[in-house]
Amino acid sequence: MTFVDGFYLIDETGSLTNTQFRDVEDRLTVRLDCTMNRPERAVVMLTVSGGTESHLVSAPGQPDFHGTIAPDAVLDYGAKGIALGSVQFGRNCMLMEKYLRRSGSSSSHCRKFIGSDGMEYKWQAGTDGHEWSLTNAAGYHVADYTRSDVLIPGRRTSCLSICGTWIHLSVEIIASLTIMRHITHYRL
Template sequence: MINRSLPYFLEDRTGQFTGSSFDDIYDRLFLRVAHPTEGPGADTTLMLYNVGRRSSSQRDYRPLKRDPSVVLEFAPGGALGRISFVGSSIAMPMGQYLKKTSMFGSSLSRKFRASDGQEYRWTYRSVQDQEWSCFDSRNFLVAHYNLRPPEKPVFSTSGNILTIYEAYVHLSIEILASLTIMRHIAAHNL
């Protein structure tokens, strides 16, 4: 019997949390993180899109003509701001959405409650060969993110990969949103 349970391997084209395309290597899913093109807060706001599937090889250059799935509004000076899930009435401070796992623990270990009602936890470099790891409440690995080490050569791909296991792909936009906030926290030493 063939196991058709294949994780989603989303290549992060730039490796920058402030804007990139996440393209499944098997063309099953395409996510995008981008700044708004204009308007107030364009430099402190990130919009996350679930594009579904890639529509052309020019995917990174065309403007998106759709509403974002999630909007991340960071406060001035890099402080945490507000997360809004477009299409629902859910909007809250990022610190309330993504809480530290313990009062005196690292800021780089945080948990969030997803739309399925379950709690998930991100940790930084807690698993060998994984930059970021996401676990469910039973401590099963849900997703992980790896940046290409600078000493590794670049070929036809970026080498930056967000892996989401198939049972959790329905949470892909929430996984990417929480990971983006975690990477922002790490970059700004919050």
């Protein structure tokens, strides 16, 4: 058996609304599904499922009263699916602008959030050859997001690497990364 220090999640599409992040060792998959795309809003649901291995990092979502799996996070974008709306984890809902706050300068390429563990995390664009890098308040490296054509020859893919210590925050990391990429894509 091969052991990897951390999780390497491959995102083959790079889409902001319909994709999945799959761990190379099949321990974790996080799906992003656009469930509503109307002129007034767009809704993207993040759902976690484990891999085929016995060492799952997260239990799959539990079915609700109607037998459907509840999402682990919901990104609800405003006008035309472009404006920042709200983000929801479980029953906790807040405005994206409050969840992912600008850090320091007025640049939208550096934002921070408070994780469910009570710690502060900060996304920064373009450091050390990565498209995005995430650190905690103490300056420890938490995750990177990189676009590359190395993983699958002839196809532009993306890789999100999360240090093993912070895998319990995988949904929050992917949700906040998706919002950061959305902000950059639409120049918000």
